[in-house]
Amino acid sequence: MADGRLSGGRLHQPARMMMNRTMKDVLILAIETSCDETAAAVVKNGRTVLSNVISSQIELHTLYGGVVPEIASRKHIEKINQVIEAALSEAKVTLKEITAIGVTYGPGLVGALLVGVAEAKAIAYAAGLPLIGVHHIEGHISANYIENQGLEPPFVCLVVSGGHTHLVIVRDYGEYEILGRTRDDAAGEAFDKVARAIGLGYPGGPKVDKLAKEGNPHAIEFPRAQIEGAPYDFSFSGVKSAVLNYLNSYQMKGEEIDRADLAASFQTSIVEVLVSHAICAAKEYHLDRLAIAGGVASNSALRSAMQQACEKEGITFYHPSPILCTDNAAMIGAAAYYEYQKGTRHGWDLNAVPNLKLGEH
Ligand code: KG4
Ligand code: ZN
Numbered sequence: 001m002a003d004g005r006l007s008g009g010r011l012h013q014p015a016r017m018m019m020n021r022t023m024k025d026v027l028i029l030a031i032e033t034s035c036d037e038t039a040a041a042v043v044k045n046g047r048t049v050l051s052n053v054i055s056s057q058i059e060l061h062t063l064y065g066g067v068v069p070e071i072a073s074r075k076h077i078e079k080i081n082q083v084i085e086a087a088l089s090e091a092k093v094t095l096k097e098i099t100a101i102g103v104t105y106g107p108g109l110v111g112a113l114l115v116g117v118a119e120a121k122a123i124a125y126a127a128g129l130p131l132i133g134v135h136h137i138e139g140h141i142s143a144n145y146i147e148n149q150g151l152e153p154p155f156v157c158l159v160v161s162g163g164h165t166h167l168v169i170v171r172d173y174g175e176y177e178i179l180g181r182t183r184d185d186a187a188g189e190a191f192d193k194v195a196r197a198i199g200l201g202y203p204g205g206p207k208v209d210k211l212a213k214e215g216n217p218h219a220i221e222f223p224r225a226q227i228e229g230a231p232y233d234f235s236f237s238g239v240k241s242a243v244l245n246y247l248n249s250y251q252m253k254g255e256e257i258d259r260a261d262l263a264a265s266f267q268t269s270i271v272e273v274l275v276s277h278a279i280c281a282a283k284e285y286h287l288d289r290l291a292i293a294g295g296v297a298s299n300s301a302l303r304s305a306m307q308q309a310c311e312k313e314g315i316t317f318y319h320p321s322p323i324l325c326t327d328n329a330a331m332i333g334a335a336a337y338y339e340y341q342k343g344t345r346h347g348w349d350l351n352a353v354p355n356l357k358l359g360e361h
Pocket of ligand 1: 035160161162163164187188189191192203204205206209294295296297298299300325326327
């Protein structure tokens with residue numbers, strides 16, 4: 001068991017191991033293929049991005065109105081080597097200078113994840129490098145470390161993406177306490193479904209965001225779900241159904257709807273709930289730092305509402321730039337660095353875990 005890479009599962013080596021490395025830069029080559037972006041990045045010491053290459057498949061999946069898992073896996077296979085080569089060359093480093101390979105191994109689409117995991121294992125094996133499997137959500141949260149050099153745990157983080165909505169306390173690097181999660185749709189999923197219903201296409205979030213700027217956010221009153229006994233949980237299926245019912249009733253009357261008003265009102269109903277839950281958590285747990293993460297964290301209304309609410313409460317607000325909110329490998333490199341420092345190493349039996357829970361390894 002001396003060599004963690006040869007053992008099954010994950011090894012925690014004593015913290016003093018990392019002390020030997022403090023004089024040397026830690027360069028992580030990170031790989032992310034959990035959904036429809038083939039991404040690779042080189043990240044130095046967890047916070048400095050030397051390269052961040054993303055090959056998006058969005059245009060392809062737009063034809064089908066959403067991500068087609070089989071097509072996603074096939075595209076990853078086609079692109080992964082080019083993307084990794086580009087990441088190394090943009091960072092002006094060779095594999096010899098890389099300290100470890102970080103890769104998303106869950107949650108996500110199983111076939112898509114497998115491409116990244118198999119690639120990471122092959123490179124790590126051939127180059128004799130440690131392998132670090134990363135939780136995709138941990139990656140999203142860690143995106144905040146990249147541009148906010150002073151941000152350190154503990155802080156509250158609202159993770160809002162296409163597949164996840166979690167409100168967590170980041171107790172320490174890699175240590176999470178989940179306060180709440182969605183009971184049904186993820187926030188991004190609600191954006192995507194409403195966008196499709198009003199004919200905006202996929203992915204809906206950015207399109208709703210843009211159209212909402214032209215609408216009145218108080219034109220239509222949509223529900224703000226609050227779950228009894230679970231103040232930090234979310235539910236977005238009610239607002240989604242309310243939007244669909246609203247559209248149906250207008251269609252039956254043969255009347256036109258104002259799509260901008262609808263987009264703005266829907267967006268406000270989601271944003272208000274996200275902001276109020278996150279602020280309540282920061283206050284209740286006496287934390288004066290709040291971060292957001294995930295694709296929906298690039299939503300302009302969410303960012304400005306959260307900024308205002310934080311200012312009012314004396315809370316410092318952190319958010320990654322939009323390119324680091326949606327799926328990318330730089331965030332995986334940041335998360336892998338802190339796992340590396342804790343001594344996390346995965347074995348050659350690392351597999352894709354499509355429903356991996358946050359905090360599980
Ligand atoms: O984090 P991400 O890239 O992938 C997942 O891990 O799911 O998030 C993608 C989601 C999609 O649902 C997309 O519609 C949403 O993030 N999104 C947005 C915006 N940009 C992306 N939602 C609202 N406003 C945006 N500006
Ligand atoms: Zn994601």
